[in-house]
Amino acid sequence: QVQLVESGGGLVQAGGSLRLSCAASRSIFNIYDMGWYRQAPGKQRELVAGITRGGRTNYADSVKGRFTISRDNLKNTVYLQMNSLKPEDTAVYYCNAEVDGSPNWGQGTQVTVSS
Secondary structure (H helix, E strand, O other): OOOEEEEOOEEEEOOOOEEEEEEEOOOOOOOOEEEEEEEOOOOOOEEEEEEEOOOOEEEOHHHOOOEEEEEEOOOOEEEEEEOOOOHHHOEEEEEEEEEOOEEEEOOOEEEEEEO
């Protein structure tokens, strides 16, 4: 298992940028799949972006071209760079790591985009 701590959320105006960080309690080198999810009020949690150990990425259609996921295996950290933010990006953002087939979640960080 691994503990995950997200940071970097906040309040930003539409069109602005934020960079989220997810710090892991141990090495993520051997963790194949890591990703960012988000959950808006009254909605289900959804995948925003994922990244494999080898750096292969995938994105939700709604964020393609605006968000970039990356991982630094030496710093045991996964990042989510969010540009051109929209009010509909408002949600709690969660970091996820799949370890031995089980999901591990952080506590989440709130992102609020004002119009």
